[in-house]
Structures are given as structure tokens and as C-alpha cells.
Amino acid sequence: MRRPISKVASGLALLLATAACTGATSEPVVSTAIPEPMVSPILTGPEALDTLTYAQPQVARVTHVALDLELDFDAKAIGGTATLDIAAGEDADELVLDSNGLQITAVTDAAGQPLYFHTGDGTGETGKGLPVSIAIGKEAGSPRRIVITYAAAPDAAALQWLTREQTAGKVHPFLFSQGQAILNRTWIPTQDSPGIRQTWEARITAPKPLDVVMSGVVQGEPEDLGDGRRAFSFVMDKPVPPYLIAIAAGDIDFRAIGPRTGVWAEPSVLPRAYAEVADTEEMVVAAEALYGEYRWGRYDMIILPPAFPYGGMENPVMTFLTPTFIAGDRSNNGLVAHELAHSWSGNLVTNAVWGDSWLNEGVTTYFENRIVEAVYGKKRAEQEAALMYANIQEVLAEVGADAPGTALATDGEYQLGSAIAYDKGAFFLRTVERITGRERFDAWLRQWFDNHAFQPATSEMFYEDMMANLVASDAEAEALMLRDWIFAPGLPGNVAKPDPAAFAEVDAAVSEYKASGHMPAAYAGWTAAEQMRFLDNLPAELSTDQLSALDQALGLSQTGNNEILFLWLEMALENRYEPAVAQAEEFLARVGRAKFVRPLFAVLWNEGEWGRPIATRIYAKTRDSYHAVTRAGVDRVLASE
Template structure:
């Protein structure tokens, strides 16, 4: 299968050097060795090329790759040049290869030791403490630091890989493993993977370490370090049920297996939707499945994002907003309408908070932006989801579900743009001019702010909690039912109580609600954020321990930010902690904290 390339002006990806209309990559075959001593990946990448008649060259993306040689399928050397790197950083440099009629390119190369997509963990950074660990994070344009290809979401590619690693480490990838690992007799083993469906290249992912597998259902299971596996398995044990619910909503799951790997806590995101092998942070494990909306979200990406993908990153809401809506529908099917409505209400609060902070007319609050990201996840994720909730409320759930299913079916394994999404809605969903006006689709997608027709969440979803917030603010009354509340209710309470608290008030709150001892990291984060904003010294050791273990950017960046905002009190604490923790963070997390704290002196 060769996916199409979109050629409309809004589908041009400014973050790639590739010229896919001239020559494009359709398949990548990797043969790589993992070297944990030097923290390097190296070997060969064999690319299958589809070129227009008369095309003389192909342009790939590279960021720090060390190219040894380029040959064609017959072993004939091909000239190549590495261009000047983009002075703004991130985009890397163009790797231009003379084709001379070649349809296959074989590139011998090594990735740099500081490849931004790869994080090499020492044994001390793992739960087991004996073996090293490696994982990748390719989104958005980081895979060009370890794979020479056209690194654009609109240029989908099939791929295969042979990876060698030292025993006894296991390797998993975002492709289907072929058979058992092959012993090479030199203390190393070879693992083979295939992804026979075209995917955007940011979804090529790898992890290697001391990991074991435990099945959940006939097509689902979880990998994790042995010390984490049982807890992880119990937490994600609803996954097979989620897959069934997702299929009932929007059609067949098309990737075969749905496995997950719970990575060490240095992983910078909550989850990453790599096909057939979702990557997850251990920070979602709460012991009660209260944070399993994360699993539902990554599963939903198997349709929105992986099956139909934004062609350019300025349309990332097509991945994230559609997925967040889908996630909420899975949560409703598996855990009930009340939980789904509460989680939707938290999303809506995120939108309002972001708009209050940046302004209703800030350009980055439009869903579709020119070549950049939206202003925070509340736009791409939550505003995107509320567009779909609003459409559903206007046209009815049955009609809306029929339309969304056909969107996935008719654009499967293809890139998409906001304009294409809008046109499809107008052609296949909207009935009549009055309904078109009621939906306000162009305003939702292409203009900033939150349209007036937004379908607001049910105010009753948090009525009890909101009353408790009011009572606490007025009299300091602490809700006695807090322990029986859902996690969403506890998060709502912690996020809405008065922000200015004395040390005595914070101590009382912690003692009554057990905040510093919670096993739910979403709730712990809200407590630590509140405590630091009030310069609550007893929380500092816990913050220090938390930031030393957890690399999830969602938690790490805001905690450093609130410390930094405390001036003479917080900045020395932030500098001291970051000097110790920066080396253990993924490049994604480091970049965010560097912008707040600055890079510590060596």
C-alpha cells in the first residue's frame, strides 16, 4: 500500500526538507545495532523510493546523523550532500542524494550520542537497577535524529527492522515482532519487526531493556520491567474491553495486536500512541484505574492519528482533538456516563483557563494554525474535543457517529488537513444552510477563542464538589466525603480551592485529606503545585524526590515554573534540583525546563 501525498497549499509541511512530489520514500528497512556503552545506534537504512519521471535527486531529513556511505540496490555508490543545518535548530539539515535511476537507497550511518529522540537510561534510572534501558520518542520531528528518511507526517511509509541488542535485554518496536529473538552467539540477540501498513514516520519507535510481557486478552497485553509488571497489568486490565468498545463505536481495529509498554518514569509524556505498542508512563498507575482515560486516549489514536493523520503539525488537533473526543466515548462505554461527563468538565475548565491566560483572540487558540502548535494542550486536545461534542449535540449522536466512522474508513492510512475535514463534514454530515450556520464549523476550526455555540458540560457533573469548594473557601470546612470521591472529583476540588493558603491551612488540608501520601500522581501534582505556590517548606523534600524520579513533562515543567515564579525563595531550590535532575530527563522535558530555569552551568 502506498499512501497518497496531499498537494494542496495547506498540506505543505514546512518542518521537512523533503520534496515528496519529486521523490518520496515509501518503505524503510532498518538493520541497526544498539550500543549501550557509547549510547549510539548505527547500521543501515534501506529506503524504497518512488520518484517522478526525470527526478534527479531525493531530499531526506537529518539532524546530526553521521553518514558513512550511500549506495543503490546494486551496491553502486551514489553522491550525496548534507546541507547547512537550520539555524533555529530542531529542523536539522537536508540530506540530498543523487538518484541516478536508483529505486533503492542503502544508507550506512550512525545516530549521534545526543540524538534527541533517544533516551539512554543507566541501570540506576530503572526500577530493576541492574540493566540499562533505551526508549525513543519521535513526535513531532525527532526521529530524523536516528533514522534517515523523510520525517513528515504527510509522507507515510511502511517499514521493517532488524535490531541487535546485548543479552538479556528484550527489544520491542511499534511493529509486529517476527518470531523469537535470534541468538548471535556473541552475547547479543537479533529482533525482527514488520509494519506492513503505511504510517507517518514519527510513529517508528523502539524500547529495549529488562522487560517482561503479560497477556490481558487475545490481542492485548503489557510489557514492563519485572518489578512494575504486576501493578501495570492490574491497572490496564480493562484494555481488551476498551478495544471492543472502540470497535463498536467507529469500526474495526486494523493493526492486529494492541500491546503496551510501561516505561521507566523518565518517559516525557503520559503516553505515545505508537502502533501495536503504546508507550506509557508509570505515573498513570494509581491502583484503581482512575487515570485509565490515558489508555483510552492512546487506544483511540489507533483510529484518529495513526489511521488518519494530520498532514502538517499546524493541524495537530486532527490527531489530538478527535482522539480526546473518542477517548471520552470509550470512557463512557466502559466506566459510565458520570465519569465521562466529569472528565469532560475537567477538559472544559482547561480550555477556559487557557483562554483566560492568553486571551480569547490569541491566534494560537485557533484549532488550525500556520505551521505551528496550538497554545497548550487545552486547545489541540480539549477545544478539538469540544468541537466534536458540539457537532454531536446539534446533529445527534447517531448521525455524528455514522459520519465519524465513514471519515476513518474513507481516509484510512492517509494524511488529512483541517480543510479536508471541514469539506468532508459539509459534504457528508451537514444538512442544509440552517444547520451549517448552527454548527459554526469554520469559526471553530480556523478562528481563535471558543465559539458561542459550545456544548457546555453538564453543570451537575461536579455539583457536590463545587459546593464543597465554596464551603471550604468560605469557612475552611474540609469535605468529609473526599476519600469516597472519584479522582476527577478530587482533582476538581484541588484545582479550584483558593490559591492563597497559609502554612497552617496547608498542613491542615494535607493532614485531613492525605494529599502528600496519595498514590495518584495527578492529585499529587495538584497538591505540590499548590504547596509551592505558597512557599510551603514541608513540601520541598517531596517535590525534590518527585522531580528526581519523574520525567513526565506535564508534571515537571509546571513544578519548575511555579518554583521559579517564587523568586528568591523558589529559584535557588529550582536551580539546585535541576542541576541534579536535568541529565535524567528526555530532550523534550529538558527543552521545556531550560526555557524556564536555563541550562545549569557544567
């Protein structure tokens, strides 16, 4: 997942080249080949204990999920059956699932015989445990099977049902899901833990003419049911953490980029979306050259409506992306590099617990930067790294260099969207690379992916693998400071700082503006990263005249880049710049990305008597249009004193 809160942009340079489309077709490739399902191990060490699940996988664990569900857009309902394959010992008599609001009407064995189930204890975002009797079944070690008939609650947090007015086409409704971190238990009855990987399949029925996509390989053509509905089938034969089961349905079309890459979007959005992501096949090739084979078959993307709460979500074979990254010049498509990199770090090898989320996000952010360097050049990669480093420094200055939450491993609490999990994690690997040498480091990271493919991992495992397979001597171990990086707060003294020349021109322009108010004449020709660096380092306090002059000279309110527009609005609202209020209201009404929405409401709320009435008025109009993730963040802001 791409950072939901951080101010650092995802991608930066102005590039207009079009990727080659060798072998591309106008229709998505389908598959009917289903290899033998894999079963991933369960980690049993204390550091792998997931406190956010009710499951007891050492007793009985889900290995495969088969969904047969119907989408009802009028009722905003999804329901049907989930058939679960279970691995359990002969003495196991209970399977514990996770459920948050699921409306379960029956649980049976494979023969249709009722099984006893009840709702366990639990409150809050973790929902409740769902114990099911499995005292019947085959001999020890053989799979058992149960069938759950259920429906998701109308307000299931993982699902967002959009009216046709909330889409680009404004003709048909839309549905998408967002499962990370523990939201999929609101629409799928399973063991919702990243350490309990599962294969899955699904049959989804939806009204014509809507198409359905999922984070699995589509099987054949849609089946016409003859009642104004069609059925779509999908398979994921590789075990994945349950949060990566995802669905989207709406009026969407497909356009191929390369032989294994393509993009889905609403018809009116598709031309712009395709132009923005046309380098994707080249990125896949670059990623494979770095760290080995892409193992998921296809790499497709879907550009969702703007209510999607994140920049991107790395769902296998179908990355979900926000339309807010489309700038018309590919300056933000480091986002695509990030979600692609997750195909190795996060999807192939996954944090067993959310307290180790840096294993997903930090490793991915490092990998993203390497893809950017390979495809777009070292200057762009160094500029992105410099923005990341500034983000770390900003957070440490705010919370304190010794704050416990600034360690990479966080003892069971999931850490998403933080400059620590993403950027400190990336700079950890950047530092290791600098000390050991790129060639040796790349060989080590590649073997890490190969040797732990389709398995969960912990920070301790990562450390031990480095010590066993990378570190060459006691002296090198001391120089690397591995345990300090992973388990201690703050930023170790050996950090490989970014090249100070990356933004030398921009930083000089900032100093000149602070001294004389002089506008940089070169601003229009700068990369998006350079423009963001300039804006992010201007004085915190600016007068109305200064803000007006900045807007007029630099065209800030007219930019087509949402990353830059966000920085402008944040700066303007912090200084109570009245002309920006209407634009902020328009922006918050059309964008649901938490990275933008929550901070802007926080700025308004922090401005007391001036800003709070504005925030309250805007939120009254926009709250229902936001995903549950975004709403929760803003609700916390507006409830604060």
C-alpha cells in the same frame, strides 16, 4: 500522544473490576505474514505544505524503510543501515531527506555503487536537509532503492539511554525512543513528515538478556547470534507517519490481557501494570463498536521507566506509557483509552502538517471520552469533559479569547500539549454531536476513518467532508459554525457545555471551604476527578496553617495518585510551603514526565528569591535524568526573566 503539559487528568474513577482474558496467553503473539505494502498518497494543496521538513515528496518520496541496526549500550550508540525504497519520476535526480545529527558514512544504490550526498542548509530543531543523488534507477514510477550506512549521534534527541540505576530493576540498562513531532530524524534517515507515510521493517540486535519491542509486528522468535547478542525482527506493512516508528529495549516481561492485547514492563513493575490496564481488551471492543474495526492486529503496551516525557505515545501495536499513571485503582487509565483511540485518529488518519495537530489530538480526546463512557459510565465521562472545559477556560483567560493561537488550525506551526488542540478540538466534536444527533454524527465520523484510512488529512479536508457528508441543511450549517470552530480563535457561542451537575457536590464543598475553611468529609470517597476538581479550585493564596490542615485532613502528601500529588505540590510551592520542598525534590528526581516537571520548575522559578535557588539546586541534580523533550521545556523556564 497524551497531553504533556495540560493540568487536566487523563482518567478519573475508582474501578476495580478485572477484564476477561479469553484466549489470553503468557507470551506475546508473533506473526510472519507480510501483506503487500500499501502506498499512501501525497497531498499537494498549499494547506498540506509541511514547513518542518526539507523533503520534496512531489519530486521523490520514501515509501518504505528497512532498518538493520545494532544497539550498543556501553557506548550509548545505535547504528547500521537504512535501506529506502523511493517513488520518483523518471526525471527526478535528487531525493531530499531529513537529518538532525546523523553521522552518515556512505550512501549507495542497491548494487552497492556509491551515490553522491551532502548535508544541506538548516539549523535548530529541524536539523538539516540531506540531498542524495538518485540519477540512476528504473523507469518512471518504479521504485528505486538506496542504502545509507550511518549512526545516530550520542545525544540524539529521540533516544534516551538509561543506566541500570535509572530503571526499576537496577540490573540492566534501558533504551526508549520518542519521535513526535520531528525527533525521529535524529536516529532514522528518512523524510520526517507526518504527510509522507511509509511502511517499514527492522532487524535490531541487542545484548542478552534484553528484549526489544517496536511499533511493528514482531516476526518470529529472537535469533541467537552466538556472541551474547540476539536479533529481533519487526514489520509494519501499513504506511504510517515516520514519527510513529518507535523502539524500546531493556529487561522487560510480557503478560497477556486478552486475545490481542497485552502489556510489557520491567519484571518488578509488571504485576501493578497489568492490574492497572486489565480493562484494555474491553476498551478495544468498545472502540470498535463506535468507529469500526481495529486495523493494526495487536494492541500491546509497554510501561516505560519514569523518565519517559509524556503520559503516553500512540505508537502502533505498542503504546508507550508512563508509570506515573499507575495509581492502584485504575483512576488514571483514561490515558489508555486516549492512546487506543489514536489507533483511528492520528494513526489511521493523520494530520498532514503539525499545524493541524488537533485532527490527531482533538478527535482522539473526543473519542477517548466516548470509550470512557462506554466502559466506565456516563458520570465519569461527564466529569472528564468538565475538567477539559475548565482547562479551555483557564487557557483563554490567560492568553485572551481572541489570541490567534487559540484557533484549531494554526498555519503550519505544530501545536502539541495544548488545551486548544486537545480540549477545544474535543468540544468541537462534542458540539457537532449535540446539534446533529449522536447516531448521525457517529455514522459520519466512522465513514471519515474508513474513507481516509492510512492517509494524511488537513483541516480543510475535514471541514469539506463535514459539509458534504454530515451537514443536512443550510440552517444546520449555520448552527454548527464549523469554520468558526476550526479556523477562528476563541470558543464559539454554540459550545456544548458540560453538565453542571457533574461536580455539583464538589463545587459546593469548594464554596464551603472558601467561606468557612470546612474540610469536605466525603473527600476520601470521591473519585480522583472529584478530588482534583476540589484541589484545582481552592483559593490561590493559602497560609502555612491552611496548607498543613489540608494535608493532614486529606492526606495529600501521602496519595498514591501522581495527578493529585502534582496538584498538591504545585499548590504548596505557589504558597512557599517549606514542608513540601523536600517532597517536590524527591518527586522531580523520580519523575521525568514533562506535564509534571516543567510546571513545578516554573512555579519555583516564578517565586523569585525563595524559589529560584531551590529550582537551580534540584535541576543540577536531575537534568541529566530527563528526556530531551523535558529538558528543553525546563531549560526555557530557567532561562526566562
